[in-house]
Amino acid sequence: MLTVTVQVKAPPDMAQAVKEALAMWLERYGDAHVVSVVAKAPEQMRIGRERTT
Numbered sequence: 001m002l003t004v005t006v007q008v009k010a011p012p013d014m015a016q017a018v019k020e021a022l023a024m025w026l027e028r029y030g031d032a033h034v035v036s037v038v039a040k041a042p043e044q045m046r047i048g049r050e051r052t053t
Helices: 012-029
Strands: none
């Protein structure tokens, strides 16, 4: 069994489409399923210092 980790630079709303496309492509080589998909949205930049308590 192989475990493959892939990073795709795509908008977070494309996660489902990317997951399905990868699963279909990988099935050419044997039984495959996507274990997890994590969408990371870009972080907003902050100006100034963060407050600490």
